[in-house]
Amino acid sequence: MDQIVNVDEFQELAKQALPKMYFDFYNGGAEDQHTLKENVEAFRRIMFRPRVLVDVSKIDMSTRIFGFPISAPIMIAPTAMHKLAHPEGEIATAKAAAACNTIMIVSFMSTCTIEEVASSCNAVRFLQIYVYKRRDVTAQIVKRAENAGFKAIVLTVDVPRLGRREADIKNKMISPQLKNFEGLVSTEVRPNEGSGVEAFASSTLDASLSWKDIEWLRSITKLPILVKGLLTREDALMAVEAGVDGIVVSNHGARQLDYSPATITVLEEVVHVVRGRIPVLLDGGVRRGTDVFKALALGAQAVLIGRPIVYGLAAKGEDGVKKVIEMLKNEFEITMALSGCPTIDDITRNHVRTENERLHSLL
Numbered sequence: 001m002d003q004i005v006n007v008d009e010f011q012e013l014a015k016q017a018l019p020k021m022y023f024d025f026y027n028g029g030a031e032d033q034h035t036l037k038e039n040v041e042a043f044r045r046i047m048f049r050p051r052v053l054v055d056v057s058k059i060d061m062s063t064r065i066f067g068f069p070i071s072a073p074i075m076i077a078p079t080a081m082h083k084l085a086h087p088e089g090e091i092a093t094a095k096a097a098a099a100c101n102t103i104m105i106v107s108f109m110s111t112c113t114i115e116e117v118a119s120s121c122n123a124v125r126f127l128q129i130y131v132y133k134r135r136d137v138t139a140q141i142v143k144r145a146e147n148a149g150f151k152a153i154v155l156t157v158d159v160p161r162l163g164r165r166e167a168d169i170k171n172k173m174i175s176p177q178l179k180n181f182e183g184l185v186s187t188e189v190r191p192n193e194g195s196g197v198e199a200f201a202s203s204t205l206d207a208s209l210s211w212k213d214i215e216w217l218r219s220i221t222k223l224p225i226l227v228k229g230l231l232t233r234e235d236a237l238m239a240v241e242a243g244v245d246g247i248v249v250s251n252h253g254a255r256q257l258d259y260s261p262a263t264i265t266v267l268e269e270v271v272h273v274v275r276g277r278i279p280v281l282l283d284g285g286v287r288r289g290t291d292v293f294k295a296l297a298l299g300a301q302a303v304l305i306g307r308p309i310v311y312g313l314a315a316k317g318e319d320g321v322k323k324v325i326e327m328l329k330n331e332f333e334i335t336m337a338l339s340g341c342p343t344i345d346d347i348t349r350n351h352v353r354t355e356n357e358r359l360h361s362l363l
């Protein structure tokens with residue numbers, strides 16, 4: 001593994017390690033996959049305004065999210081079905097999160113149970129949820145997460161329908177077998193054609209979910225609630241008004257609405273209206289420590305990593321996930337040093353120049 005120098009290299013290793021159907025599921029985005037490219041490209045259009053002659057002999061990357069200390073503002077995004085990537089599934093990912101001292105957001109569609117993940121290690125865990133048409137199913141899962149010591153609920157709001165992922169349609173991607181739901185509800189769907197994940201989503205998830213349901217979620221849990229998957233100032237304001245505890249600016253890794261904007265290009269508009277009242281996190285296209293720095297400079301408290309974690313898991317299990325996080329942390333640390341920022345609080349809006357600002361300066 002010493003030969004691996006950046007997180008992108010894990011993508012190729014994952015491709016070699018996985019059956020095509022699973023690699024395509026992890027790798028793919030919706031339709032033209034325009035947003036998939038944009039999520040990464042938009043980071044590349046942001047340049048630095050590094051400051052020099054600042055004492056950077058000690059760099060402290062640590063921060064807190066909802067009061068929980070983490071070693072760097074780099075967390076694990078919820079991604080479905082880790083056992084398709086590695087036999088140890090979410091347990092391996094959680095152990096890596098614990099070893100790296102960061103937070104893992106476990107997917108509602110995990111292949112290990114909530115209790116198995118909880119007892120495997122002492123990582124701080126949040127649970128991502130979808131809302132079932134049968135609300136009692138989601139309510140029971142939330143209760144179990146609370147009992148198992150999960151620290152927050154992340155409600156994903158960008159999947160009223162599943163995006164059209166053409167590779168999954170062609171491959172007839174299998175429908176998920178989810179141990180969490182055993183005895184609660186059957187997750188068996190048997191589509192004759194197309195994506196089994198899509199068939200699962202359309203038969204089980206509640207497309208009628210709306211802002212008023214935050215109140216319902218509030219009534220069934222005492223845990224902090226984050227809303228994941230909004231991209232506009234309008235929705236950010238709705239989220240604050242609905243009383244949520246945090247926001248994740250996300251386009252679901254470009255797997256839902258193609259031609260959604262790259263997340264980093266809309267972060268500031270969200271941050272501006274939120275005005276520091278609740279934490280704003282971001283995911284989508286974070287592949288370098290420089291990307292982490294850019295997101296923080298534009299106002300995010302932390303970023304979440306999706307695909308690179310799954311690629312690390314597929315290629316090398318728990319050690320692969322650890323390596324992915326360590327590489328991002330090392331890159332972030334040197335970015336802080338070379339920008340003149342010894343601590344997270346030293347990172348400011350003035351440390352980056354966005355594409356908009358570049359264009360403006362040409363006028």
Ligand SMILES: Cc1cc2nc3c(=O)[nH]c(=O)nc-3n(C[C@H](O)[C@H](O)[C@H](O)COP(=O)(O)O)c2cc1C
Nearest residue numbers: 026077078079080107156252253283284285306307
């Ligand atoms: C294979 C895969 C599965 C995902 N599963 C979920 C999920 O179960 N729940 C969820 O809220 N988001 C899910 N996401 C979206 C991620 O949480 C995250 O928003 C996205 O992957 C971030 O972009 P990145 O992959 O470019 O880092 C998934 C993404 C991928 C790639």
Ligand SMILES: CCCCC(=O)C(=O)O
Nearest residue numbers: 080109162197200201255
């Ligand atoms: C029913 C949702 C499938 C998991 C998911 O969120 C994804 O694949 O992006």
